[in-house]
Amino acid sequence: MSDRKPSNLDIANEEAFRRMTSADPVLVDILPAREVVPGMNKRIVLTSGPALAWREYEGGQRQGIIGGVIYEGWASNADEAVALLDSGEVAVGACQDHSCVGSLAGIYTPSMPVFVVEDRASGQRAFCNMYEGKSRKRLNYGIYDDVVRDQLKLVEYVLAPTIAAAVREMGGVPLKPIMIRSLNMGDELHSRNTAASLLFARELFPSFLRLYGELGEAVQKTIELLTEDNYFFLRLSMASSKVAADLAHGVEGSSLVTAMAFNCKEFAIRVSGIDGWIRGPHAAVEAKLFDGHDESEITWMGGESPITETIGLGGFAQAGAPTLQAYQGGSYAAMMERNESLYRITHGENPDFKLAVFAYRGTPTGIDVFRVLEERVLPVMDIGIAGKGGGQIGAGIVSAPVECFQKAAALYKELYPQ
Amino acid sequence: MSDRKPSNLDIANEEAFRRMTSADPVLVDILPAREVVPGMNKRIVLTSGPALAWREYEGGQRQGIIGGVIYEGWASNADEAVALLDSGEVAVGACQDHSCVGSLAGIYTPSMPVFVVEDRASGQRAFCNMYEGKSRKRLNYGIYDDVVRDQLKLVEYVLAPTIAAAVREMGGVPLKPIMIRSLNMGDELHSRNTAASLLFARELFPSFLRLYGELGEAVQKTIELLTEDNYFFLRLSMASSKVAADLAHGVEGSSLVTAMAFNCKEFAIRVSGIDGWIRGPHAAVEAKLFDGHDESEITWMGGESPITETIGLGGFAQAGAPTLQAYQGGSYAAMMERNESLYRITHGENPDFKLAVFAYRGTPTGIDVFRVLEERVLPVMDIGIAGKGGGQIGAGIVSAPVECFQKAAALYKELYPQ
Numbered sequence: 001m002s003d004r005k006p007s008n009l010d011i012a013n014e015e016a017f018r019r020m021t022s023a024d025p026v027l028v029d030i031l032p033a034r035e036v037v038p039g040m041n042k043r044i045v046l047t048s049g050p051a052l053a054w055r056e057y058e059g060g061q062r063q064g065i066i067g068g069v070i071y072e073g074w075a076s077n078a079d080e081a082v083a084l085l086d087s088g089e090v091a092v093g094a095c096q097d098h099s100c101v102g103s104l105a106g107i108y109t110p111s112m113p114v115f116v117v118e119d120r121a122s123g124q125r126a127f128c129n130m131y132e133g134k135s136r137k138r139l140n141y142g143i144y145d146d147v148v149r150d151q152l153k154l155v156e157y158v159l160a161p162t163i164a165a166a167v168r169e170m171g172g173v174p175l176k177p178i179m180i181r182s183l184n185m186g187d188e189l190h191s192r193n194t195a196a197s198l199l200f201a202r203e204l205f206p207s208f209l210r211l212y213g214e215l216g217e218a219v220q221k222t223i224e225l226l227t228e229d230n231y232f233f234l235r236l237s238m239a240s241s242k243v244a245a246d247l248a249h250g251v252e253g254s255s256l257v258t259a260m261a262f263n264c265k266e267f268a269i270r271v272s273g274i275d276g277w278i279r280g281p282h283a284a285v286e287a288k289l290f291d292g293h294d295e296s297e298i299t300w301m302g303g304e305s306p307i308t309e310t311i312g313l314g315g316f317a318q319a320g321a322p323t324l325q326a327y328q329g330g331s332y333a334a335m336m337e338r339n340e341s342l343y344r345i346t347h348g349e350n351p352d353f354k355l356a357v358f359a360y361r362g363t364p365t366g367i368d369v370f371r372v373l374e375e376r377v378l379p380v381m382d383i384g385i386a387g388k389g390g391g392q393i394g395a396g397i398v399s400a401p402v403e404c405f406q407k408a409a410a411l412y413k414e415l416y417p418q
Numbered sequence: 419m420s421d422r423k424p425s426n427l428d429i430a431n432e433e434a435f436r437r438m439t440s441a442d443p444v445l446v447d448i449l450p451a452r453e454v455v456p457g458m459n460k461r462i463v464l465t466s467g468p469a470l471a472w473r474e475y476e477g478g479q480r481q482g483i484i485g486g487v488i489y490e491g492w493a494s495n496a497d498e499a500v501a502l503l504d505s506g507e508v509a510v511g512a513c514q515d516h517s518c519v520g521s522l523a524g525i526y527t528p529s530m531p532v533f534v535v536e537d538r539a540s541g542q543r544a545f546c547n548m549y550e551g552k553s554r555k556r557l558n559y560g561i562y563d564d565v566v567r568d569q570l571k572l573v574e575y576v577l578a579p580t581i582a583a584a585v586r587e588m589g590g591v592p593l594k595p596i597m598i599r600s601l602n603m604g605d606e607l608h609s610r611n612t613a614a615s616l617l618f619a620r621e622l623f624p625s626f627l628r629l630y631g632e633l634g635e636a637v638q639k640t641i642e643l644l645t646e647d648n649y650f651f652l653r654l655s656m657a658s659s660k661v662a663a664d665l666a667h668g669v670e671g672s673s674l675v676t677a678m679a680f681n682c683k684e685f686a687i688r689v690s691g692i693d694g695w696i697r698g699p700h701a702a703v704e705a706k707l708f709d710g711h712d713e714s715e716i717t718w719m720g721g722e723s724p725i726t727e728t729i730g731l732g733g734f735a736q737a738g739a740p741t742l743q744a745y746q747g748g749s750y751a752a753m754m755e756r757n758e759s760l761y762r763i764t765h766g767e768n769p770d771f772k773l774a775v776f777a778y779r780g781t782p783t784g785i786d787v788f789r790v791l792e793e794r795v796l797p798v799m800d801i802g803i804a805g806k807g808g809g810q811i812g813a814g815i816v817s818a819p820v821e822c823f824q825k826a827a828a829l830y831k832e833l834y835p836q
Contacts, residue, residue, distance in 0.1 A: 184741045185604045185613055186774075195603050198616050205623060205641050212627045220624055227620055322774035323602045332775050356604075356740035357750050357775075 008416075009370075012253035016272045017347045017366040019251070020258075020311055023124070023244035025117045027173040027236060030130075030164035034110035037098050037127050043074060043084075044091040045109055048102035048302030049263025050277035051094035054085050060142025060301030060390050061264040064105035065092055067144025071152060072109045095304060096259060096270075100127045101242040102304045103235065104140040104386055112152070113160030117175065117239035119247060126242035130155050134229040136290075136391045142301050143390035154225075162215055162222040166207035173203055175240045176352060179313075182233075183363075184356045188321040189237040190305055190314030191328060191382035191395055196233035201226045234305065241307040248272055248366075253416055255408070256347055257367040260306040260379065260400055264299075269404045271369055274411050280403035287385045287396030288329030297387040298394075306381040306398075312350040312365030315380035315397065316342050320355045328382060328395040338380055338397075339364070345371040345379065369408045378402060426834075427788075430671035434690045435765045435784040437669070438676075438729055441662035445591040445654060446536045448548075448582035452528035455516050455545050461492060461502075462509040463527055466520035466720030467681025468695035469512035472503050478560025478719030478808050479682040482523035483510060485562025489570060490527045513722060514677060514688075518545045519660040520722045521653065522558040522804060530570070531578035535593065535657035537665060544660035546653040548573050552646060554708075554809045560719050561808035572643075580633055580640040584625035591621055593658045594770060597731075600651075601781075602774045606739040607655040608723055608732030609746060609800035609813055614651035619644040652723065659725040666690055666784075671834055673826070674765055675785040678724040678797065678818055682717075687822045689787055692829050698821035705803045705814030706747030715805040716812075724799040724816075730768040730783030733798035733815065734760050738773045746800060746813040756798055756815075757782075763789040763797065787826045796820060 006014070033040045040046070045068040047061060057065055069081035069090050084090040095102040100114070106129075108114070114127040132138040133151045167173055178199045185195030201223060212219045226232050249258040254272035261268055261277075268277040282300055289295070308314040318324060319339040322332045336357070342364040343349070349362030367379050378399040387393035424432070451458045458464075463486040465479060475483055487499035487508050502508040513520040518532070524547075526532070532545040550556040551569045585591055596617045603613030619641060630637045644650050667676040672690035679686055679695075686695040700718055707713070726732040736742060737757040740750045754775070760782040761767070767780030785797050796817040805811035 186602055195613065195616075198613075198620060201620065201623075202616055202641075202645055205619075205626075206638055208623075209627065209630045209637060209641070212630055219627060223620075223623055223627075325774060326778070331777065356743060359749065360744070 008253050009255060012251050012273060013256050013347050013366065013368060016248040016251040016254040016256040020244050020248035020366060021351055023119045023247050024121060025175045025240035025243045026120055027115055027167055027175055028118045029116040029167060030113050030160050031116060032110065033108055033112050033114050033127070033129070036116055037100060037108070037114060039093065039098055040108070040110050042091070043089060044093050045069060045107060046093045046095045046098055046100055046102065047263070048095055048104065048106035048304045049261050050266065050268040050279055051097065052263055052265060054092045056265060057092070058264050059299055059388065060386055061105045063142045063144070063390060064107045064139055064301065067139050067148070068107040068109045070144060071139070071149060072111060096261065099125060099242070099246070101238045101307050102140070102302060103238065104384060105142055105302045106304055107139050111156065113156055115236055115239050117236065117243055119243050122247060124243050124247050126239045126246060128235040128239035128242070130160060131231050131235055133225065134231070138391070141386050141391045158218050158221050159225050162211070162218045163204065165211055165215065166204045169207045169210065173200070175236055178203065179237065179240065180352055183317055183320045183353055186321055186323055188314050188317040188324070188382060190234070190308040191384070192230060192321040192324055193233035193237060194230040196237065197230065198227055200233055200236065237308055237313065238305055241311045241313060244311045245307055255369040255412055257310055257369065257379070260310055260381065261304040262300060263302045267401050267404060269400065269408060271408050271412070274408065274415060278404050278408045278411065280401040280407065283398040283401055285385070285396050285398045286329065287394050288327070289385065289394035293387060293393040297389065299386055299388040301386045303383060305383065309379060309381045310367065312353050312363040314382045316365065317353060317355060317363045318382060319357050324382065328397060330397065341377050342380070344375040345377045369405050369412065372405045373409055426671050427673060430669050430691060431674050431765050431784065431786060434666040434669040434672040434674040438662050438666035438784060439769050441537045441665050442539060443535045443593045443658035443661045444538055445533055445585055445593055447534040447585060448531050448578050449534060450528065451526055451530050451532050451545070451547070454534055455518060455526070455532060457511065457516055458526070458528050460509070461507060462511050463487060463525060464511045464513045464516055464518055464520065465681070466513055466522065466524035466722045467679050468684065468686040468697055469515065470681055470683060472510045474683060475510070476682050477717050477806065478804055479523045481560040481562070481808060482525045482557055482719065485557050485566070486525040486527045488562060489557070489567060490529060514679065517543060517660070517664070519656045519725050520558070520720060521656065522802060523560055523720045524722055525557050529574065531574055533654055533657050535654065535661055537661050540665060542661050542665050544657045544664060546657035546660070548578060549649050549653055551643065552649070556809070559804050559809050576636050576639050577643050580629070580636045581622065583629055583633065584622045587625045587628065591618070593654055596621065597655065597658065598770055601735055601738045601771055604739055604741055606732055606735040606742070606800065608652070608726040609802070610648060610739040610742055611651040611655060612648040614655065615648065616645055618651055618654065655726055655731065656723055659729045659731060662729045663725055673787040673830055675728055675787065675797070678728055678799065679722040680718060681720045685819050685822060687818065687826060689826050689830070692826065692833060696822050696826045696829065698819040698825065701816040701819055703803070703814050703816045704747065705812050706745070707803065707812035711805060711811040715807065717804055717806045719804045721801060723801065727797060727799045728785065730771050730781040732800045734783065735771060735773060735781045736800060737775050742800065746815055748815065759795050760797070762793040763795045787823050787830065790823045791827055
């Protein structure tokens with residue numbers, strides 16, 4: 001036992017850590033965003049990262065927003081959409097200001113179905129829209145065309161209502177047990193979600209059987225979409241992570257990170273005891289690109305999936321996902337070492353998310369701004385890489401920029417003078 | 419390039435390795451043993467390991483055989499069953515003499531449904547009966563009572579016909595793709611089959627939906643049994659392994675092992691270029707026992723699941739299954755090291771079964787009798803541990819006895835003098 005009295009910082013961080021790790025996310029429904037997301041029952045498009053003025057969005061992120069306006073039928077082409085956005089007749093919002101969390105550009109429009117994920121004890125909710133399918137061309141990667149529209153319609157008219165019917169029949173699907181199991185089946189729940197997607201599908205099987213007489217082919221198609229690739233569960237992992245991170249946000253005096261995200265212009269973090277986003281330059285990336293692409297094509301069009309790393313998943317659990325070597329490059333030994341180094345910058349070990357390869361040690365959880373600076377270890381994130389022409393061109397590992405942590409530390413010292 | 423001319427031994431082993439690794443097992447049907455297993459359309463009980471005379475079977479293996487006689491309704495109690503076995507009115511056979519492969523005591527009776535697994539190119543077939551369920555008391559662990567009987571009846575009347583209907587509707591289920599995927603989802607396909615069981619259930623699910631109207635609750639129950647634990651796929655892994663090993667058997671001049679198995683009295687191996695079993699003493703075991711049990715209870719009642727290790731799975735793929743630490747003891751570092759050491763005694767690296775944690779190196783495959791002796795590395799097997807009172811009391815890692823390899827080398831030199 002140490003005689004040292006815990007400081008206010010220790011006490012605050014322990015409280016934020018406790019809130020973060022006690023979250024018990026349950027998928028309670030799937031509804032159109034306008035019916036359930038605060039502030040979405042109007043002409044608005046949400047996009048990833050700290051808010052920018054509409055005119056500041058560029059590249060794929062701008063294209064994604066324009067695509068969202070057309071998808072809603074508010075405009076029939078890009079020029080009309082831009083006019084509506086320029087005039088403010090269609091608003092642009094930041095996902096996390098609406099309890100949403102965006103994958104890549106993270107385009108949300110009012111008609112899009114969203115997962116409603118709730119921590120039942122506290123009632124804390126977060127929302128995430130749904131995976132568009134395995135095509136590399138997707139709205140959230142800054143592309144909108146007939147193929148992308150058809151994928152989104154399939155999600156809206158087939159996938160979402162079928163899963164929603166099962167979820168309602170079941171009275172909700174607890175997500176944490178699935179997440180815990182999948183971490184020892186090769187997932188880290190950011191860039192790899194194969195086992196979790198399968199486990200989620202399996203949870204729904206009994207209900208799908210009962211619904212088959214009524215819904216028929218929609219059920220067959222849904223099973224196919226749920227399990228055809230590695231990604232379906234990502235959006236549930238993100239919404240679960242957002243619930244946990246938001247529960248930990250707002251603890252006075254806490255220096256734990258409660259979000260990491262970026263838009264086309266900047267990377268940013270949120271810190272529990274500090275209001276607002278703390279912005280910095282873009283992150284550094286080690287990418288592995290799909291054949292036929294090169295580094296000059298890499299672009300930033302937003303991304304909030306690092307909410308998973310924020311609560312001890314993704315890069316913070318990558319030792320559990322050795323197959324990511326093939327997807328994002330690097331050796332397994334390097335992945336183990338990188339994962340291990342993150343214990344130096346986190347408040348604690350996750351009581352639920354455990355890694356068999358580390359003798360069932362809990363994943364490093366709760367990034368502490370001060371430890372990042374003291375240890376000179378930057379948080380790492382497993383991310384998909386977007387190309388300037390739109391679409392996914394690869395995957396890789398990103399390190400958060402030190403500037404965000406330096407700014408956060410300075411802000412913290414202003415807010416909480418010793 | 420080496421100038422060394424390959425020896426006859428090299429050529430023969432390369433051929434056996436090629437046959438073993440080219441097997442493409444497909445589940446083609448599930449039928450009662452009497453309808454499909456050679457020599458089973460009579461009063462016979464099959465059990466694991468090299469054949470013994472009925473009177474030589476003891477302990478749990480003897481109890482299992484007696485249980486099989488009662489299960490078939492040939493006797494109404496143990497005394498009547500023993501009388502039938504003593505008089506020869508009920509025969510006792512060795513599983514592998516009938517293209518079957520036994521889990522633990524491996525009790526097969528004519529009415530029991532068996533998986534029919536076929537290599538379609540060659541028509542080579544193997545059979546395996548089905549997992550009895552997650553109760554620690556099972557016929558294959560030497561116990562027969564009302565509970566065990568009810569489990570077996572559930573398998574016979576619900577599980578087997580439901581899966582069979584789906585398999586027939588699908589025109590067969592290729593098993594190798596499931597096995598390949600599961601190795602990078604935490605399975606080694608002997609003591610851990612969680613992902614493979616889930617992947618198999620997912621393959622059948624579209625067919626289950628179509629059959630639901632006709633079969634109703636049987637489908638719900640089947641989904642539950644298929645995924646409630648880690649073991650369902652083991653019997654498919656065993657039958658697939660048996661097909662591959664049998665394809666590799668009988669190559670003149672080959673010193674590769676084509677089976678490892680034991681009965682209550684002895685451990686034994688088969689070698690491709692040598693007829694018959696080569697018998698030795700029992701294997702050494704490092705066990706982790708369930709709470710409330712101790713080492714004095716450990717007993718041998720037969721086991722042929724090491725057919726999986728024979729073709730590069732189980733202990734030969736345990737680096738892919740870190741969670742086995744919790745089940746069978748030992749550290750993950752020790753598992754990685756042990757797995758790595760097996761490359762020294764195997765002919766080659768599996769072209770299909772690959773381990774991400776070893777940078778996608780193929781699993782060590784094709785145990786060479788001579789390398790085992792030269793390198794002094796014994797094949798290891800992941801096994802379930804039976805207790806003297808019957809039932810499973812734990813799990814562990816077994817090393818094959820060196821005597822079998824010494825005898826095999828001597829026999830080989832007699833058969834193939836230089």
